[in-house]
Amino acid sequence: MIGGGTSLMRPGEISLAHGGVLFLDELGEFPVPVLDALRQPLEDGQVRVVRARGSVTFPARMVLVAAMNPCPCGEGGAPGACRCTPAARLRYARRISAPLLDRFDLAIRVDRPSVEALVGEAAEESTMTVAGRVAANRLRARDRGVRVNAEIPGAALAELVPVASEAEALLERRLRDGSLSARGLHRVRRIARTLADIDGVGEVVDVGHVAEALLLRCRRDILLGGDR
Ligand SMILES: [Zn+2]
Numbered sequence: 001m002i003g004g005g006t007s008l009m010r011p012g013e014i015s016l017a018h019g020g021v022l023f024l025d026e027l028g029e030f031p032v033p034v035l036d037a038l039r040q041p042l043e044d045g046q047v048r049v050v051r052a053r054g055s056v057t058f059p060a061r062m063v064l065v066a067a068m069n070p071c072p073c074g075e076g077g078a079p080g081a082c083r084c085t086p087a088a089r090l091r092y093a094r095r096i097s098a099p100l101l102d103r104f105d106l107a108i109r110v111d112r113p114s115v116e117a118l119v120g121e122a123a124e125e126s127t128m129t130v131a132g133r134v135a136a137n138r139l140r141a142r143d144r145g146v147r148v149n150a151e152i153p154g155a156a157l158a159e160l161v162p163v164a165s166e167a168e169a170l171l172e173r174r175l176r177d178g179s180l181s182a183r184g185l186h187r188v189r190r191i192a193r194t195l196a197d198i199d200g201v202g203e204v205v206d207v208g209h210v211a212e213a214l215l216l217r218c219r220r221d222i223l224l225g226g227d228r
Contacts, residue, residue, distance in 0.1 A: 015058035070225030107218035167210040
């Protein structure tokens with residue numbers, strides 16, 4: 001929605017990525033206000049720019065992919081592999097606030113590639129094979145009335161993503177011990193649905209897929225280079 005007197009406002013990178021992928025490399029190097037500004041679009045798919053003369057809301061529904069090193073020097077892999085102190089590593093990881101971390105559905109540690117991978121001897125799945133799985137999953141999502149499972153509204157989750165009673169109990173335990181937020185609960189259900197879709201599991205999502213979705217969530221120890 002564009003109001004009067006706002007003709008000088010232009011969409012920024014977040015909005016220009018609407019409908020696509022926004023990749024932010026070296027996430028830990030971004031100024032904290034920029035990182036905080038990511039929270040709103042990640043939550044409601046739009047970004048609001050407020051100026052003295054008015055405000056504009058731009059659409060901003062995208063897949064955000066971000067990468068960062070586990071320490072400020074960029075050399076470190078495992079703790080002790082470089083000269084950054086544990087305190088320096090922790091300060092670096094804390095640049096990404098807990099509310100922002102909570103909005104990342106998946107996090108993985110990426111190690112340096114092996115020599116076999118670099119010289120092309122490691123057996124790898126082709127991008128075409130993976131693309132086929134993605135296309136099949138998007139068709140299943142379309143049957144649920146969304147483009148991708150990530151867009152299933154929170155209010156529709158109970159109906160569209162029923163989970164087994166054992167899985168409900170696991171989620172409840174995580175909510176009670178504080179390791180899962182209310183926002184995280186919705187996100188875990190959507191990811192679990194996708195994992196189950198990939199494995200061809202029908203209507204009800206089982207506890208295994210919910211546990212896997214919980215494991216894949218972004219946690220600060222992953223930013224610190226920790227293993228799962
Ligand atoms: Zn370092």
